[in-house]
Amino acid sequence: MNNIVEAVRWLLTADAWSGAGGLWERSMEHLGYTLIALGISAALALPLGLLIGHTGKGRGVSVVATGAARALPTLGLLTLVALFTGIGLTAPMVALVILAAPSVLAGAYAGVESVNPATVDAARAQGMSGWQVLTRVEIPLGLPLILSGLRLAALQIIATATLAAYVGAGGLGRPLFLGLRTYDYPLMLGTSIVVILLAILVDAVFGTGQRLIRRIPGLAGPQRAPRGERRGRRRAVAAGG
Amino acid sequence: MSWVLENLDTIGELTLVHLALSLPAVVIAFLVSIPLAWVANRIRVLREPLLTGTGLLYAVPSLPLFILLPAVVGTSVRDPLNVVIALSIFGLALMVRSAAEALDAVTDDVRTSATAIGFSGVGRFFTVELPLAGPALLAGVRVVCVSSISLVSVSAVLGVNSLGSLFTDGFARDIIGSILAGIVMTVVLALICDLLLVLAGRLLMPWNKNAAAVRPRLRKRRTQEAAA
Numbered sequence: 001m002n003n004i005v006e007a008v009r010w011l012l013t014a015d016a017w018s019g020a021g022g023l024w025e026r027s028m029e030h031l032g033y034t035l036i037a038l039g040i041s042a043a044l045a046l047p048l049g050l051l052i053g054h055t056g057k058g059r060g061v062s063v064v065a066t067g068a069a070r071a072l073p074t075l076g077l078l079t080l081v082a083l084f085t086g087i088g089l090t091a092p093m094v095a096l097v098i099l100a101a102p103s104v105l106a107g108a109y110a111g112v113e114s115v116n117p118a119t120v121d122a123a124r125a126q127g128m129s130g131w132q133v134l135t136r137v138e139i140p141l142g143l144p145l146i147l148s149g150l151r152l153a154a155l156q157i158i159a160t161a162t163l164a165a166y167v168g169a170g171g172l173g174r175p176l177f178l179g180l181r182t183y184d185y186p187l188m189l190g191t192s193i194v195v196i197l198l199a200i201l202v203d204a205v206f207g208t209g210q211r212l213i214r215r216i217p218g219l220a221g222p223q224r225a226p227r228g229e230r231r232g233r234r235r236a237v238a239a240g241g
Numbered sequence: 242m243s244w245v246l247e248n249l250d251t252i253g254e255l256t257l258v259h260l261a262l263s264l265p266a267v268v269i270a271f272l273v274s275i276p277l278a279w280v281a282n283r284i285r286v287l288r289e290p291l292l293t294g295t296g297l298l299y300a301v302p303s304l305p306l307f308i309l310l311p312a313v314v315g316t317s318v319r320d321p322l323n324v325v326i327a328l329s330i331f332g333l334a335l336m337v338r339s340a341a342e343a344l345d346a347v348t349d350d351v352r353t354s355a356t357a358i359g360f361s362g363v364g365r366f367f368t369v370e371l372p373l374a375g376p377a378l379l380a381g382v383r384v385v386c387v388s389s390i391s392l393v394s395v396s397a398v399l400g401v402n403s404l405g406s407l408f409t410d411g412f413a414r415d416i417i418g419s420i421l422a423g424i425v426m427t428v429v430l431a432l433i434c435d436l437l438l439v440l441a442g443r444l445l446m447p448w449n450k451n452a453a454a455v456r457p458r459l460r461k462r463r464t465q466e467a468a469a
Binding site for chain 1: 302394404407423
């Protein structure tokens with residue numbers, strides 16, 4: 001407990017946060033990594049997930065693939081890629097994208113699938129093309145689940161980005177590993193607390209975003225799949241991530 | 242690959258250590274989540290705080306938790322016990338909600354019928370509700386098991402031995418075979434444990450054999466109803 005008190009005391013000093021390599025700079029680096037990795041994952045996995053959800057093709061394969069991806073140890077991927085690319089940002093980015101993409105993918109296809117089939121049929125009956133059905137009906141109505149996939153991915157990235165420093169990149173892992181090597185418990189603990197707070201903060205931002213989206217009229221409000229079905233979908237997202 | 246052949250003993254040993262860290266966590270997460278889920282369903286006011294609260298635990302990154310725990314529990318950073326406790330917490334974060342939903346999915350009709358045949362509260366829970374929630378509980382445990390086995394290796398950067406040591410050693414000494422062996426063994430271990438859980442589910446819940454066949458039919462009927 002003493003260590004925690006000391007760590008918090010250290011966190012409250014201006015020294016801890018300012019300057020090059022200070023916690024502020026490291027936090028921004030950490031957030032930057034998270035944004036880049038989340039952006040790449042989304043660019044790769046969102047279109048694919050939407051396509052799978054829209055066409056219903058490749059669903060079985062993606063369920064198995066996301067399950068298998070969960071078993072992949074991130075530290076292993078990270079060190080393996082780092083042996084080839086050397087120290088720097090490439091290895092962490094590859095590892096983070098492989099880690100996060102399945103969650104985005106699962107959220108995207110589960111979101112599209114969660115749209116009531118009757119609504120989709122109605123849209124088609126009105127003469128909408130496949131593209132219109134996807135962009136005007138399936139994506140808006142599936143948005144809550146698509147977002148929860150992104151939220152889960154963001155959390156996984158923030159948590160794992162600490163490992164980037166293990167192969168020489170920056171982020172909050174830097175002071176954490178420094179503290180670990182020099183037996184500087186306040187440094188190590190204080191940084192850990194900052195990572196945890198950062199994760200909770202990002203989670204809260206996504207949570208608020210999801211709540212705001214639910215308030216937009218016509219979005220996810222009147223659209224409700226049967227009770228049992230909804231529950232199944234939510235589980236599908238959790239299991240897929 | 243010669244590295245792998247020369248170090249089969251080490252790999253085997255680390256695999257066992259890896260299992261010894263992850264499996265207790267899965268068991269603890271399962272055993273603790275059931276009463277928590279029961280409370281969440283029984284006392285409605287507590288439901289949301291309990292489910293969101295445990296869910297929030299999942300937002301806590303693993304490495305910082307491995308470091309923070311010793312300061313709270315009083316162990317040292319390199320103590321395997323921290324890893325088990327931290328993994329149990331993550332397992333709990335994943336498991337409580339799915340357990341609560343699994344138990345909640347048992348319909349009131351079933352509950353009332355069980356009471357009518359003369360089951361008491363506790364007896365009804367263990368002989369009727371728990372078995373009926375079994376398949377959904379199993380799905381939750383499978384997720385917890387696979388992610389625990391994968392997550393253990395992170396603790397290697399703190400110096401706790403597991404298959405993750407193959408990553409840190411391999412990286413430090415530039416041995417690709419070591420890292421590859423670690424990745425393959427982790428995935429194989431996760432798949433084997435998952436398979437064993439599925440088999441255990443078949444043995445313990447023989448009535449669930451046809452569930453896969455029943456569900457699509459149900460869904461089809463539901464879609465037809467929705468269309469009509």
